[in-house]
Amino acid sequence: MNATKQILIAEDQTDIRDLLALNLRGAGYGVSETRDGPSALALQTEVGHDLLVLDLMMPGLDGLEVCKTLRSRGDHTPILMLTAKSTELDRVLGLELGADDYLTKPFSIAELLARVKALLRRSELLRAAQAAQSQAADAGAPLVNGELEIQPVKRVARVRGVTLDFTALEFDLLLYFAQHPGHVFSRGQLLNAVWGYTHDGYEHTVTTHINRLRAKLEADPLHPDFILTVRGAGYKMRERPGH
Structure with a gap:
């Protein structure tokens, strides 16, 4: 399966880009490389990769601008953002513009490969589910x-x-809740079910997405009607009225 998957790495630090390319090729993926945002956009338009690994800070256009441009074009290819910044503001901004996941430098190659595999698997499952539903x-x-x-x-x-x-991830999370009204899920369970992986220390990603869902969905996000917190257990979608 991996041999047919094409991954674009856009990273301006040569040593990091070379390390990523070496290990992704070693895992069986096809890899394209570039060091700046404009080239990343051109390569994605020309090749149509299955997954993008974008550095947050790049010459020309940064990773967030590349992400924003692709999403505005209707390109929903999974995007894994690499960033040296770990503040909540940076994470929220990236998610707002459509990034699917984050890795904060420094990171392990094993974790990178696990994230790539999970994002590709999630993309395949989404396409299969849409085909089956249609x-x-x-x-x-x-x-x-x-x-x-x-x-x-x-x-x-x-x-x-x-x-x-x-x-895309916000919708998937909302849909998962809506398909299981009244069921309580821990952050770890949601991370595994919606993102496709479980990794200690990244459950804050679920919290961020739930906060964003509530901000868009709820009349009063501080007193939600739809996505409820079950103290000490996790979250649930409210029961459907009349059930």
Whole structure:
């Protein structure tokens, strides 16, 4: 499977770029390399890689600008962002612009390979699920929970009649909750189910995404109606009214 997957590395530090390319090729992936943002955009347009590894700070265009540009073009290729910055602001900004995951330097090669594998697997599962849903007789049936309506195939969510703007991961997380109303999930369970991996120390990613979901979904994010905190256990989507 790996041999058919093409990965673009955009990293301006030669030693890091060489190390990443060496190990990704060793894992069986096809690899393209560049050191700046404009070249990354050109290569992605020309080749259409299966996954992008973008450094946050690059000449020309930084990783966030590359990510923003690709998403504005409708390119939802998985993006793994590499950053020397570990502040919550940087993580939230990257997620807002559509990055799928983060690694903060320094990181281990084993962890990088695990993240790459998980993002590719998640992308494949998403495509398979969409194909299966499109073939199902009831594929168009929305999930409804009070004022919340989700159309899984079209990947559209509305609350109180207003269409919401979610990143790919935010939508996947919301959909997972909506498919299991009333079920309580720990952050680790959500990380494994939605992101496709479990790694100690990265459960804050789930918290960040839930906060962002609430900011867009809830009338009062501090007193949510849909995604509820179960103290000491995790989170759940409220039961559907009448159930």
